[in-house]
Amino acid sequence: GAGVSQTPSNKVTEKGKYVELRCDPISGHTALYWYRQSLGQGPEFLIYFQGTGAADDSGLPNDRFFAVRPEGSVSTLKIQRTERGDSAVYLCASSLTGEPTDTQYFGPGTRLTVL
Amino acid sequence: AQSVTQLDSHVSVSEGTPVLLRCNYSSSYSPSLFWYVQHPNKGLQLLLKYTSAATLVKGINGFEAEFKKSETSFHLTKPSAHMSDAAEYFCVISGAGSYQLTFGKGTKLSVIP
Numbered sequence: 001g002a003g004v005s006q007t008p009s010n011k012v013t014e015k016g017k018y019v020e021l022r023c024d025p026i027s028g029h030t031a032l033y034w035y036r037q038s039l040g041q042g043p044e045f046l047i048y049f050q051g052t053g054a055a056d057d058s059g060l061p062n063d064r065f066f067a068v069r070p071e072g073s074v075s076t077l078k079i080q081r082t083e084r085g086d087s088a089v090y091l092c093a094s095s096l097t098g099e100p101t102d103t104q105y106f107g108p109g110t111r112l113t114v115l
Numbered sequence: 116a117q118s119v120t121q122l123d124s125h126v127s128v129s130e131g132t133p134v135l136l137r138c139n140y141s142s143s144y145s146p147s148l149f150w151y152v153q154h155p156n157k158g159l160q161l162l163l164k165y166t167s168a169a170t171l172v173k174g175i176n177g178f179e180a181e182f183k184k185s186e187t188s189f190h191l192t193k194p195s196a197h198m199s200d201a202a203e204y205f206c207v208i209s210g211a212g213s214y215q216l217t218f219g220k221g222t223k224l225s226v227i228p
Contacts, residue, residue, distance in 0.1 A: 104216060
């Protein structure tokens with residue numbers, strides 16, 4: 001079946017602009033996660049959705065970042081007033097139930113470059 | 116708090132020789148441990164996971180890992196490296212009641228023909 005998909009695969013923007021990154025999880029997966037991977041580092045947790053609600057947004061670095069999942073499927077990560085330090089690969093993952101032992105399936109990521 | 120430490124940032128092996136990628140963990144409770152692989156320009160793929168069942172875990176592509184509580188280790192091994200194994204490998208931990216995955220910094224595996 002189809003895996004997790006993310007669009008766009010690459011996004012180049014200018015400092016101060018607004019961007020939206022989209023994630024389509026595996027069909028039927030109730031849990032959705034966003035991670036950020038900076039160059040040379042492992043991914044870092046940003047936010048977790050269970051259904052339509054953000055169950056844990058403790059990883060969001062500041063209030064310029066927020067994410068939605070209005071119908072419990074597709075999610076959008078939104079970044080306002082982008083800064084050069086936001087440049088990274090943004091990864092989305094989904095899992096069936098959100099249990100800690102669940103396998104998280106990752107998408108290919110969106111590479112964001114802020115000039 | 117929980118964390119993992121990958122002891123080598125880069126490992127280089129010859130094709131056909133064994134692979135050992137080292138990972139130590141720190142956790143206040145019984146963790147779940149995972150190894151993920153990331154090929155260039157590809158998504159993260161789960162190799163194997165430990166969730167308190169058998170301590171020796173077999174994964175895909177001939178990889179396996181052994182959970183050793185006394186040594187707080189979860190090293191990844193493969194008897195014979197293949198060129199297609201060249202990639203970045205991440206040791207990952209999640210803890211009781213936590214769905215957040217905490218990743219190590221990664222080990223880049225190079226396979227020399």
